[in-house]
Amino acid sequence: MRRMWTHEEVRAAADGRYSELLLSRRRLLGMGAAATGAAALGPFFPRAARAEVGGTLRMMTWQGFDMIGDAQPWLDANGVKTELATITAQDDVQAKFLGGSPVPIDLTEYNQAYNRFYVDELDIIRPLEMDKIPNYNKDNIFPGFYQGERWYWDNTQWGVPFTWGLNSLVYNPAMMDKPTSYKDLLKPELAGKITITDEITGTWPIAARVAGFGAKYPNVTRDELAEIFEVMKEYRAQSKTFSPSNGDIISLFAAGDIAACFNCWSGIPFEAAKQGVKLEYVIPEEGAVMWCDAWFTPRAAENIDTAHAYINETLKPEYQAKLAKATTSGCVNHNAVALMDEETRALFNYDDLDSVFKTSPLEGIPPRESDEFATYDDWVRAYEDLKIGL
Amino acid sequence: MSPRERSGLALMAPAAGVLVFLFLIPTLILLVFSFWLSKSFVLIPAFTGENYMRALQSSGFIAVMLNSLKIGLITATVSVILSYPMAVFIVFKTRTNLFMYLVLASWFTSYLVRIYGWRMILGSNGLINSSLLAAGLIDQPLDFLLYNAVAVVVAMTHVYIPITLLMLVSALRDVSPDYIAAAKDLGAGPMQTFLGVTLPMINRGLISSFMFTCILAAGDYITPQLLGGRTGTTVGLLISNQFRQSGNWPFGASMAFISFVVFVALYFAVVVGFRVARLAPYRRYH
Numbered sequence: 221m222r223r224m225w226t227h228e229e230v231r232a233a234a235d236g237r238y239s240e241l242l243l244s245r246r247r248l249l250g251m252g253a254a255a256t257g258a259a260a261l262g263p264f265f266p267r268a269a270r271a272e273v274g275g276t277l278r279m280m281t282w283q284g285f286d287m288i289g290d291a292q293p294w295l296d297a298n299g300v301k302t303e304l305a306t307i308t309a310q311d312d313v314q315a316k317f318l319g320g321s322p323v324p325i326d327l328t329e330y331n332q333a334y335n336r337f338y339v340d341e342l343d344i345i346r347p348l349e350m351d352k353i354p355n356y357n358k359d360n361i362f363p364g365f366y367q368g369e370r371w372y373w374d375n376t377q378w379g380v381p382f383t384w385g386l387n388s389l390v391y392n393p394a395m396m397d398k399p400t401s402y403k404d405l406l407k408p409e410l411a412g413k414i415t416i417t418d419e420i421t422g423t424w425p426i427a428a429r430v431a432g433f434g435a436k437y438p439n440v441t442r443d444e445l446a447e448i449f450e451v452m453k454e455y456r457a458q459s460k461t462f463s464p465s466n467g468d469i470i471s472l473f474a475a476g477d478i479a480a481c482f483n484c485w486s487g488i489p490f491e492a493a494k495q496g497v498k499l500e501y502v503i504p505e506e507g508a509v510m511w512c513d514a515w516f517t518p519r520a521a522e523n524i525d526t527a528h529a530y531i532n533e534t535l536k537p538e539y540q541a542k543l544a545k546a547t548t549s550g551c552v553n554h555n556a557v558a559l560m561d562e563e564t565r566a567l568f569n570y571d572d573l574d575s576v577f578k579t580s581p582l583e584g585i586p587p588r589e590s591d592e593f594a595t596y597d598d599w600v601r602a603y604e605d606l607k608i609g610l
Numbered sequence: 611m612s613p614r615e616r617s618g619l620a621l622m623a624p625a626a627g628v629l630v631f632l633f634l635i636p637t638l639i640l641l642v643f644s645f646w647l648s649k650s651f652v653l654i655p656a657f658t659g660e661n662y663m664r665a666l667q668s669s670g671f672i673a674v675m676l677n678s679l680k681i682g683l684i685t686a687t688v689s690v691i692l693s694y695p696m697a698v699f700i701v702f703k704t705r706t707n708l709f710m711y712l713v714l715a716s717w718f719t720s721y722l723v724r725i726y727g728w729r730m731i732l733g734s735n736g737l738i739n740s741s742l743l744a745a746g747l748i749d750q751p752l753d754f755l756l757y758n759a760v761a762v763v764v765a766m767t768h769v770y771i772p773i774t775l776l777m778l779v780s781a782l783r784d785v786s787p788d789y790i791a792a793a794k795d796l797g798a799g800p801m802q803t804f805l806g807v808t809l810p811m812i813n814r815g816l817i818s819s820f821m822f823t824c825i826l827a828a829g830d831y832i833t834p835q836l837l838g839g840r841t842g843t844t845v846g847l848l849i850s851n852q853f854r855q856s857g858n859w860p861f862g863a864s865m866a867f868i869s870f871v872v873f874v875a876l877y878f879a880v881v882v883g884f885r886v887a888r889l890a891p892y893r894r895y896h
Binding site: 309314318412462600604609 | 649651669670673674726729730733734735736751753756757835836838839840841842843848851854855856857858
């Protein structure tokens with residue numbers, strides 16, 4: 221059997237010291253045949269992973285979260301080109317990586333709720349090589365975002381959190397008094413004046429809380445699930461619609477069609493202000509729900525080193541501050557707070573993030589399979605029935 | 611095979627190939643999946659009617675299916691009724707296509723822009739409410755204009771009228787004015803001429819435009835979501851949720867095939883209805 225080239229031989233070839241390779245005619249012919257075969261059959265086989273920073277980085281992010289514009293100097297300096305895909309719903313992520321021909325995306329993000337599902341059940345996440353992401357260290361990162369259970373288990377870092385925010389109650393002060401509880405949305409004068417965000421990672425835990433099962437979520441029994449959605453029927457009766465996107469919610473507020481939003485992204489007031497609508501977000505007595513997106517490299521990734529290097533770059537304070545401003549979100553590197561403008565800094569209580577974590581915990585999703593608890597499919601069905609009005 | 615048949619086959623082959631590879635084969639694969647099972651996004655080969663039974667026993671699916679059908683039927687009926695006079699005008703009264711181009715012009719705008727356009731017209735701060743408030747005719751914005759099934763039908767009628775109009779114009783162009791003149795000469799009134807002459811001659815175009823619009827409107831899940839308020843859940847959305855949120859492709863596939871069967875049954879019901887009413891003679895007059 222023909223032996224593999226040694227590192228020294230590869231280096232010699234790269235340096236142009238071909239004579240050192242002592243190519244025999246037979247070997248040359250063999251290499252030519254191999255190259256021809258590789259060219260012909262290459263498309264049918266997975267491409268080999270790159271072992272250095274450069275080449276094309278294929279990314280899939282929520283709109284605006286790639287921040288390619290601000291990373292351009294780094295990309296240019298490292299000779300990295302990018303191919304971008306946009307996530308429109310979290311389901312886009314798993315859909316790309318399941319099946320026999322997963323899409324070769326090098327870097328993407330997951331909502332914390334999907335951590336175990338992606339790793340333990342779908343096996344679509346590749347462990348990160350943390351020596352290549354030195355900016356993710358306990359001196360830089362807020363404790364709540366460093367090696368938490370949503371991104372680190374079995375001595376393995378599966379994802380690196382890089383952005384976060386809150387889902388809470390947003391209202392228009394010109395149309396209603398400041399609410400202190402989600403129950404305030406049930407006042408008769410608000411009938412037909414609220415919307416419910418059609419997004420499950422926030423709406424489900426808040427539904428559990430307003431029904432008194434917040435502490436148990438996501439592990440509630442089927443009877444408790446029925447009780448939760450019985451309570452939610454009151455909120456449905458008050459609602460004008462289920463909003464499929466943040467843009468839709470802003471449009472509803474701008475049109476004066478709604479006075480409040482159930483489970484609303486905290487960045488909505490900031491975005492609505494651009495349209496001249498003054499909104500406020502409050503954390504009611506039921507609390508808010510924190511979301512946090514983490515970078516991960518899928519199993520199908522090819523340009524792995526570049527993906528790691530890009531993750532590392534996005535954790536720098538300057539990048540974090542820009543990302544927070546551009547996406548109205550929170551940073552994970554505490555050094556970024558000082559670089560933010562006042563408006564962006566005021567979005568969250570960075571001085572006491574521990575209390576933010578207490579009132580607005582990171583939530584998971586219900587179990588996929590369980591005899592004891594209502595499963596994810598049970599929740600989907602109950603939620604669909606709620607929307608239908610059954 | 612004659613040269614004429616061979617060239618006909620050659621011309622047909624590209625389109626047929628696209629349909630076979632991108633529609634027929636995927637549809638057959640989906641049909642197979644509908645008899646399989648699923649566990650957390652993983653397909654489990656089987657041969658069971660469990661998914662179909664579950665869908666047919668689901669009150670949610672049945673309710674949404676009926677709601678979708680209702681929206682589809684009303685949208686198609688209104689679209690055809692509104693398109694017909696304009697089609698008659700374009701074909702028989704004027705020799706210009708200007709009016710058809712004006713109707714088709716709306717198709718040069720994005721679908722979503724048109725939907726949000728209707729929000730701007732029907733919303734609380736929209737054109738209608740603002741005008742009525744400014745005129746002092748109302749004190750509060752009218753809430754019933756938007757976020758209900760009526761708003762969905764209004765917007766979808768606007769979206770699909772160009773389709774029904776095009777198909778009806780195409781069908782009416784095959785109706786010779788001589789037949790209509792002959793009917794009048796024989797003493798038939800406008801309604802008798804329409805039912806006895808025009809309708810039987812355009813029945814295929816009419817049924818096609820009606821069913822095409824009905825199926826598209828019943829399957830649409832963007833407009834109902836954005837304009838339908840709490841009535842915005844449609845079959846398309848339920849099926850989509852099974853493929854995306856639940857990862858239960860077999861169950862989603864079974865719902866899709868049930869919808870397919872319902873639409874095919876509806877098509878045959880309409881065809882049979884026309885035949886029973888003696889409006890579909892299945893004979894070429896021209």
